[in-house]
Each structure stands twice: as structure tokens, then as C-alpha cells.
Amino acid sequence: MTKEQLTGAELVIRGLEYLNVSTVFGVPGGAILPAYDPLYDSPIRHILARHEQGAGHMAEGYAQATGELGVVIATSGPGATNLITPLANALMDSTPLLAITGQVASTAIGNDAFQEAYTVGLSMAATKHNYLITDASEIPQVLKEAKFIATTGRPGPVLVDIPKDILNQIAAWVEPGDLDLPGYKPTTEPNPKMVQQASALIKKSKKPILYVGGGIIHSKANNELFELATKFSIPVVTTLMGRGAFPDGHELCLEMPGMHGNYTATTSIQNADLLIAIGVRFDDRVTANPSFFAQNAKVIHADIDPAEIGKVRDAQVPIVGDAKSVIKGLIEALGDEKLETENWVSELKDMKTEFPLSYKQEEKGPLKVPYVLEELQKLTKEEAIVVAGVGQHQMWVSQHWNFTEPNTWLNSGGLGTMGYALPAAIGAKTAYPEKLVLALDGDGCFQMTCQELITASTENIPIKIVVFNNGNHGMVRQWQKIFYNSKFSASELTHDTPDYLKLAESMGAVGLRMMEKSDIEKVFNKMLEINDRPVLVDCVVDPDDMVFPMVPAGGSNDQIIMNEEDLKNL
Amino acid sequence: MSERILSILVEDKPGVLARVSSTISRRGFNINSLSVGPTNIEGRSKMTIVTELDAVEQVKKQLNKLVNVIKIVELDPNMTIETEVLLLKVSINKDSQTSVIEKASLSNATSVDVGQDFAIFELTGSSKDLDKFESLMKPFGIIEMVRGGRIAIQSNL
Incomplete structure (x- = not known):
């Protein structure tokens, strides 16, 4: 049987359909035009943004709300450069994104052609990985790889740049095969020895804090987190990216720490004897000056990205792995252990009452x-x-x-x-x-x-x-x-x-x-x-x-400015 | 700070050198020497990077995140065979000719081309040997010099 012959553009759309992409966001233009032709006939919904930056953020919003891949399409040159901001944004917040950009014809690359930009070079530091397609036959396999890289390990944006002549080139549709990525093998299952060491530290702790972030949400580990926190009575702070990972209003939930975090969340970390950090990266907005951050605490740091562990703060127990597996492992290792955190929990509860978030809305005054x-x-x-x-x-x-x-x-x-x-x-x-x-x-x-x-x-x-x-x-x-x-x-x-x-x-x-x-x-x-x-x-x-509260950049989390009055002492 | 030698096995794909070097420079780190070339394995290249980093662990982790980077090994200086190649073009005249050739030969440099008023030498050896040869030739007037970057291999299995 002869294989079905398609244009590169048709391979792109067929490839997206094959990857179960149902919605794409984008803006058409010269170099990407061939792809918009088969897209018109595809069941994939295309949302026409008014600017590529908007299209990129739309794909990010789609991905962040669903936990699935967001897809954005743009043309070469300014279309691609306008995408740099959402790509960098997705890289920072670990959002799975696939960007497909048109490029000038491969014969024109490097000649400063109309709407030419070096998209692969420009986006190198703003993506998890990127590709320049040189033959239409590569398209199905590259798209499969791109989705895999974007959605696994620590998720992130992947860009695929396709020259216009490649979009018009005829090649066979070949169902993508197994992936050959010798340099990309994310560790998802934690080392059991590390989990045992972590659980030993937790058992000894009187003042533990679960410091959790976006990693919980990416890993869909909120139920496991809830079990870990409630079964062993460990208070939880949720970072800006981790809000919603543990329910606000729960007595163990301290909510957001850091520069504009609430007093109790920030202070709980300062007073803790153990930080169980999962899916967080000790961002400067959380730690302020790291030398003054949680000085009395030992640190268990679990993350799927090994490069985050020890980057800002040394960890006594480093664990590389997916948050869900790590937490499951911890729950199992802790077994029926009863932690002596009663005093700690009640201390923090009192602190919450004593230092609430405050604002004054006057009856006739301007809205707050x-x-x-x-x-x-x-x-x-x-x-x-x-x-x-x-x-x-x-x-x-x-x-x-x-x-x-x-x-x-x-x-x-x-x-x-x-x-x-x-x-x-x-x-x-x-x-x-x-x-x-x-x-x-x-x-x-x-x-x-x-x-x-x-x-x-x-x-x-x-x-x-x-x-x-x-x-x-x-x-x-x-x-x-x-x-x-x-x-x-x-x-x-x-x-x-x-x-x-x-x-x-x-x-x-x-x-x-x-x-x-x-x-x-x-x-x-x-x-x-x-x-x-x-x-x-x-x-x-x-x-x-x-x-307010506020900890000035580079300051110490022990010195929290609670209101305008406190500013006078600055 | 002491030198650290990273031996990096990468996929031989377009842009991989740019990815590695930009990952290093992006984090504000300097490279003393970088060399890249094919290996005995089809589709795989080896990079040797010499740095003076305290933060080498962090660099290794960041480099390991690159999809095209397969393996990074930090070589133990005590168990490493290291070498570098140099080509040096020096001016000669009737007075200096003999002295230049004598010094080159004592340094184990090979003369690869000799012209009316210049000579080109090739030398392979440790970076120190190369540095020494350079300073020996300096008084005669070095016209041009190229060094190939350090390459290294572990001297055990």
C-alpha cells in the first residue's frame, strides 16, 4: 500500500489532530499561511488572537486551567518575536506549551529575507527545547517529541519552527514511532532511600511546614498532599503558584508566604524546624534574603527538576521525583506515626488570629x-x-x-x-x-x-x-x-x-x-x-x-512590614 | 579556585554547541576552554569544557536539562589524560632562524611549514607546555597563534 502523500502543512495539522489537540490559538501571516489552509478544514478550533503575545497567553491559560498542552501558532519574524514573552513566561511557570512558527523558505534563511528572524536562536533561552524542521517527513515525529517534552518532567514550552517551503513540501504521513531521546529521561519515581531519610526527619520534627507550590498542581497531587498534611497534622503554606493546591480555610492552611505573604505563613517558615519543600524553587519572592530564610530549619526538597535542588538553599534530604510519587512514598514511610505537632499547630492558629490580613474600607471612602x-x-x-x-x-x-x-x-x-x-x-x-x-x-x-x-x-x-x-x-x-x-x-x-x-x-x-x-x-x-x-x-x-504585609526585596523575613505605620520605622 | 573539567556527551544535532555555551553564559559562568568533536559512536559528539567554577554542580544540572545532552562526567584531574594542540606562526630572519628552530625542537614542536620570513610549528601537549612554548617564541615575534582547546579522557575504566 502506498503511503498517503501530504504537504508539510497538512502533516502539521494531521499531527496536531493525532496528538488530540482540539484548540489552537494564533495569528496567521505569510510564512505560516500554508498551515492555515488545511487548518480551515480541520475539526481543530482556531481562536484568532489580535496579537501573538495574546495568542501565547491564551494557550498558557488553556494549559494552566486544564493541565494539558496549550498550542499557539504564529508566523515568522514579528509573529515569532511577539511570542517570546509568553514562551519565557511559560518557561518560568512550567506551563506545557507547543508553539508552531512559520519561517522564511529554507533557501532564504540567513539572507535577511522579509519577515525573517532567527526564531530558534531567539527562543533558545525562552523554551525547554526547540526545533527547526529541515524536511517535511520529520514533522509528525517532531510534533510527538515536542508534546512529550512539553508535558513531561518539569513541563515547559517547546517551539517548532517550520520554513515555508517545508510546509509546501510533499511527504508521506507516517505514524510517529517510539521516541528516541537519549538525553531526556526525567526521573519521576523518587529514590526510596531518600524518602526513608525524609520520613525519619519528619518523625523527629516538632515544627514542620509543608512548603508547596506549582509542582503539586502540575503533578495533580493535591489529594495526596491533603492526606499527608491532615493525617500527620502538618501545616501547609502554598506559594503564589501553588495557591489552590491545599484548600484555603482549612485549619492547617496558612496560605501564601513571602514578600506579600501573610504574617503567619512567612513567620511559620522562619520558626519551623523542618521545611518539607515539594514542587517549589525557593524563589526570591518567597525567601527574601536567603541567608535569613528559615535559619532554624532542616530542609527536605523534592522536585522533578534536579537543577532546582540546592540552587538557592542546600537540602539535607534532596529528592528528585514527581510530587505525587514523593508524597505517596512519604505517607507510606510515615505509616501510623503520630507527630507531636499539636503545640505548633495551635501556636500558628493563634498567630493567624493575632496577625490577620487587614484593610480598612470606609463607608463613603474610595473602594479598596x-x-x-x-x-x-x-x-x-x-x-x-x-x-x-x-x-x-x-x-x-x-x-x-x-x-x-x-x-x-x-x-x-x-x-x-x-x-x-x-x-x-x-x-x-x-x-x-x-x-x-x-x-x-x-x-x-x-x-x-x-x-x-x-x-x-x-x-x-x-x-x-x-x-x-x-x-x-x-x-x-x-x-x-x-x-x-x-x-x-x-x-x-x-x-x-x-x-x-x-x-x-x-x-x-x-x-x-x-x-x-x-x-x-x-x-x-x-x-x-x-x-x-x-x-x-x-x-x-x-x-x-x-x-501589606511586605518584606522589601533582599530583606529578612523576620522583619515584616505590616502596615503604613511600620514604614516609618524603616 | 581550581580548574574543573567537564566531559559532555551530546547528540550531534544542529545548535547543540549554541545550547551548551548559552546555558553556561546565561548563568553568568566563564569558560576557560571548550572543544568539540565526533566520538567513536555514530551521531554522538564529545565536548570538553574547562572552567573555574565553584558552581560547577549547578552548571552540570542546568546542562543536564538540555534535551540533546546525554551525559556529563566531571573528570578527576588526578586520573585524567589531557592534551591540547597549538599552531604557531613566528617570524624568522637570518639572525634568529637557528635559535627559533633549536628552541622549537627542544620543545618537541614540529615544524609544519617554513617560508622566507616565517615558520609554522605544531605542538601537542599539556596547556602548560603550550604556554611555555608561546613564551619562548614571543621574543621572535609571534605573527599568529591558534590553540585547539583542551581535550581530556579518564585514565581508568
């Missing part, structure tokens, strides 16, 4: 983001997928929103990419059309990718966006206030331009506005009622509000 968030969550009956941008609002959402399920909190943690929220929310809503998806954004962030509101309207993706509009780059303003004598250099945006209601309307969405306390219930209820179009709420908030 934490208050608005808490009211919004009260009005939201169902479990929402919450997506944030980067800055003050992001920290407030992480602090004040109650997360009880994994994959319900999407944000740009590592890279801190402003403009992430709106497109990522579109991606999440594409994956789960029946779920409530809330983009809780800042005005500075929103303005970076707001054209994607058009994508949401035209593609019928009815997300809800709340723009916390303080007319400023709020976090920049906060730092200028604290560290630069209130010299507000280039941080002001003005809160009335654009007019968000008109902007929403012109982009096919519904615009609503809230200015004061009495608006909140009415406006949010209206927002929640509308499900046939995107809704944008312009929530005008206090520009002078600051996020």
Missing part, C-alpha cells in the same frame, strides 16, 4: 481592592477560575480570594508578565466554556493586551473582566512611595482614559462601572447575569492603597 474581592467572592456562587495580571491587584487576589481547588488560580508568577490576565482568561474559558472565568486585572496590565477583548467578543468567549482602576501602575507607585520619596516618576496612567465603558462597548463587550461601596452588589450581580458576551467592570479604586 481587598474589600471588593471579598464581596465578589460572596456573590459568586460557583467555583470560578480566577486569572490575574501582575502587581498590587495580583497580590491582593492571592491574599484575599479563597482558593479551594487546583487549576482555579492562573497568574504570571515567575516572569511577572503584565497583560497576562485577559488573554489567559480567554484560554481558560475556551477550555471550560461552562465555567465562570474571572479576569481580575489592573488597569496598567489591562492596557497592555486589551485588544484581546475583541477576540473574546468575536469568538464568543464570554469571560468577565474586572479592571481595578487606580489610574496608576500601582505597585510601581507603592515602591516609589516607600523607596523613592514619593517621586511618582512615570507611574501615573489617569483613571478616565480610556473610558472603559466605551472601550468595552466598542469591542463588543458590556461595560459596567463601580465607584463606591453601594455599587458593588448591583454591578457584580449584573456582571454575573450576562453570559452571552464578555463583561468589563471598571472598578475605580483608591490609588494610594498599598499591599
Whole structure:
């Protein structure tokens, strides 16, 4: 039987179908045009973004909400360079992403052809791996490899660059075979000896803390984590990327530690005698100055990426492995052990009561983001997928929103990419059309990718966006206030331009506005009622509000600034 | 800081050298010497990298993350056979000719080409031998010099 002959472009689309890709996000252009022809006839849904950065974040949102591969397509040159930010973002936050980019014809590569950029070189440091296809027959196998690399081990972005002549080249469809990746063999099963050593340390500990992050969510290990924490009564801190890995509201949940973490979470680590760190990387936003971080604690560090272990903090017990397997191993090794953590748990419980997160919402005063968030969550009956941008609002959402399920909190943690929220929310809503998806954004962030509101309207993706509009780059303003004598250099945006209601309307969405306390219930209820179009709420908030607690960059986690009063002692 | 020698087995694929070197430079580390060439195994190349890193463990881990990197071995300097090749073009004239050739021959350098007013020598040996030869030739006027980068192999199984 002769094999079916296809163009390279058809092999790409057939390959994506073969890998069970149902949705792709992208923007067409010259070099990638051949691929868009068979895509038109494919059952794969294509969401036409208004900018490649938006398309990339959409694919990230899709991947973060589902835990599965997100796919983005762009053309050569500027299409590919516009993808660099989402690729770098996905690399930092370990999001499984496949980017397919068109390239100028292989005969033109290196000649500074129209829309030529050295995509493989440019994306090398922003991807887990990348490829330049040199023959159409490679396509099915490379796509299978790319998905495997993106979704296994520590997940991450993989880019496949395909010259236009290769997309037009005829080759046979050959079902991809076994993968031959001699240099890529992630360790998922932990070394039992290390697990035994860890359990011995845990048994001796009186003040253990489970310090967990995004690794739990990638590994879908939240149930195992719950069992480990509750069976042995070990308090849990969830990092920014790990919010939702352990349910907020549980008496063992201390929530987020670090620069803007709550007092108890940050201090619990400082006072702990043992850190059981799983799927975390001791990020500087968590540790502040590492020399002052958890000085009394021994460290068990489990991660699927060996390069994270010992990078920032030496571990007494290093464990390379998948979080789920590691936790299962620990539960088994601990058996029926009863830990003496009673005093520790109650000490932390008292601390929570003594040092709660606080804010003051005055009856007639300007709106405060934490208050608005808490009211919004009260009005939201169902479990929402919450997506944030980067800055003050992001920290407030992480602090004040109650997360009880994994994959319900999407944000740009590592890279801190402003403009992430709106497109990522579109991606999440594409994956789960029946779920409530809330983009809780800042005005500075929103303005970076707001054209994607058009994508949401035209593609019928009815997300809800709340723009916390303080007319400023709020976090920049906060730092200028604290560290630069209130010299507000280039941080002001003005809160009335654009007019968000008109902007929403012109982009096919519904615009609503809230200015004061009495608006909140009415406006949010209206927002929640509308499900046939995107809704944008312009929530005008206090520009002078600051996020607390706060540990200045490079400071010690023993010195937490709790409020504006504390700043005077700085 | 003492020298560390990494012997890295990689897949012979386009861009692998760029991936390895950019991984090292991206983390702010310097390379004293780097060489790359084929091995006895089809489709596999070997890189030898010499650095002076305290953070060599972290570099090894980062390099191991590269999909095309198969294996990294840090060579024990006491159990390692190491060599490097050098080509050196030096000026000669009637007065210096004899002295240059004598010094080269005492250094075990081979003359590979001699012209009217220059000579080219090849020398294989330890980096120290090569350094020494360079300083011997310096007074005569080195026109050009190329070194091949250090290669090394473990002297046990």
C-alpha cells in the first residue's frame, strides 16, 4: 500500500489532530499561511488572537486551567518575536506549551529575507527545547517529541519552527514511532532511600511546614498532599503558584508566604524546624534574603527538576521525583506515626488570629481592592477560575480570594508578565466554556493586551473582566512611595482614559462601572447575569492603597512590614 | 579556585554547541576552554569544557536539562589524560632562524611549514607546555597563534 502523500502543512495539522489537540490559538501571516489552509478544514478550533503575545497567553491559560498542552501558532519574524514573552513566561511557570512558527523558505534563511528572524536562536533561552524542521517527513515525529517534552518532567514550552517551503513540501504521513531521546529521561519515581531519610526527619520534627507550590498542581497531587498534611497534622503554606493546591480555610492552611505573604505563613517558615519543600524553587519572592530564610530549619526538597535542588538553599534530604510519587512514598514511610505537632499547630492558629490580613474600607471612602474581592467572592456562587495580571491587584487576589481547588488560580508568577490576565482568561474559558472565568486585572496590565477583548467578543468567549482602576501602575507607585520619596516618576496612567465603558462597548463587550461601596452588589450581580458576551467592570479604586504585609526585596523575613505605620520605622 | 573539567556527551544535532555555551553564559559562568568533536559512536559528539567554577554542580544540572545532552562526567584531574594542540606562526630572519628552530625542537614542536620570513610549528601537549612554548617564541615575534582547546579522557575504566 502506498503511503498517503501530504504537504508539510497538512502533516502539521494531521499531527496536531493525532496528538488530540482540539484548540489552537494564533495569528496567521505569510510564512505560516500554508498551515492555515488545511487548518480551515480541520475539526481543530482556531481562536484568532489580535496579537501573538495574546495568542501565547491564551494557550498558557488553556494549559494552566486544564493541565494539558496549550498550542499557539504564529508566523515568522514579528509573529515569532511577539511570542517570546509568553514562551519565557511559560518557561518560568512550567506551563506545557507547543508553539508552531512559520519561517522564511529554507533557501532564504540567513539572507535577511522579509519577515525573517532567527526564531530558534531567539527562543533558545525562552523554551525547554526547540526545533527547526529541515524536511517535511520529520514533522509528525517532531510534533510527538515536542508534546512529550512539553508535558513531561518539569513541563515547559517547546517551539517548532517550520520554513515555508517545508510546509509546501510533499511527504508521506507516517505514524510517529517510539521516541528516541537519549538525553531526556526525567526521573519521576523518587529514590526510596531518600524518602526513608525524609520520613525519619519528619518523625523527629516538632515544627514542620509543608512548603508547596506549582509542582503539586502540575503533578495533580493535591489529594495526596491533603492526606499527608491532615493525617500527620502538618501545616501547609502554598506559594503564589501553588495557591489552590491545599484548600484555603482549612485549619492547617496558612496560605501564601513571602514578600506579600501573610504574617503567619512567612513567620511559620522562619520558626519551623523542618521545611518539607515539594514542587517549589525557593524563589526570591518567597525567601527574601536567603541567608535569613528559615535559619532554624532542616530542609527536605523534592522536585522533578534536579537543577532546582540546592540552587538557592542546600537540602539535607534532596529528592528528585514527581510530587505525587514523593508524597505517596512519604505517607507510606510515615505509616501510623503520630507527630507531636499539636503545640505548633495551635501556636500558628493563634498567630493567624493575632496577625490577620487587614484593610480598612470606609463607608463613603474610595473602594479598596481587598474589600471588593471579598464581596465578589460572596456573590459568586460557583467555583470560578480566577486569572490575574501582575502587581498590587495580583497580590491582593492571592491574599484575599479563597482558593479551594487546583487549576482555579492562573497568574504570571515567575516572569511577572503584565497583560497576562485577559488573554489567559480567554484560554481558560475556551477550555471550560461552562465555567465562570474571572479576569481580575489592573488597569496598567489591562492596557497592555486589551485588544484581546475583541477576540473574546468575536469568538464568543464570554469571560468577565474586572479592571481595578487606580489610574496608576500601582505597585510601581507603592515602591516609589516607600523607596523613592514619593517621586511618582512615570507611574501615573489617569483613571478616565480610556473610558472603559466605551472601550468595552466598542469591542463588543458590556461595560459596567463601580465607584463606591453601594455599587458593588448591583454591578457584580449584573456582571454575573450576562453570559452571552464578555463583561468589563471598571472598578475605580483608591490609588494610594498599598499591599501589606511586605518584606522589601533582599530583606529578612523576620522583619515584616505590616502596615503604613511600620514604614516609618524603616 | 581550581580548574574543573567537564566531559559532555551530546547528540550531534544542529545548535547543540549554541545550547551548551548559552546555558553556561546565561548563568553568568566563564569558560576557560571548550572543544568539540565526533566520538567513536555514530551521531554522538564529545565536548570538553574547562572552567573555574565553584558552581560547577549547578552548571552540570542546568546542562543536564538540555534535551540533546546525554551525559556529563566531571573528570578527576588526578586520573585524567589531557592534551591540547597549538599552531604557531613566528617570524624568522637570518639572525634568529637557528635559535627559533633549536628552541622549537627542544620543545618537541614540529615544524609544519617554513617560508622566507616565517615558520609554522605544531605542538601537542599539556596547556602548560603550550604556554611555555608561546613564551619562548614571543621574543621572535609571534605573527599568529591558534590553540585547539583542551581535550581530556579518564585514565581508568
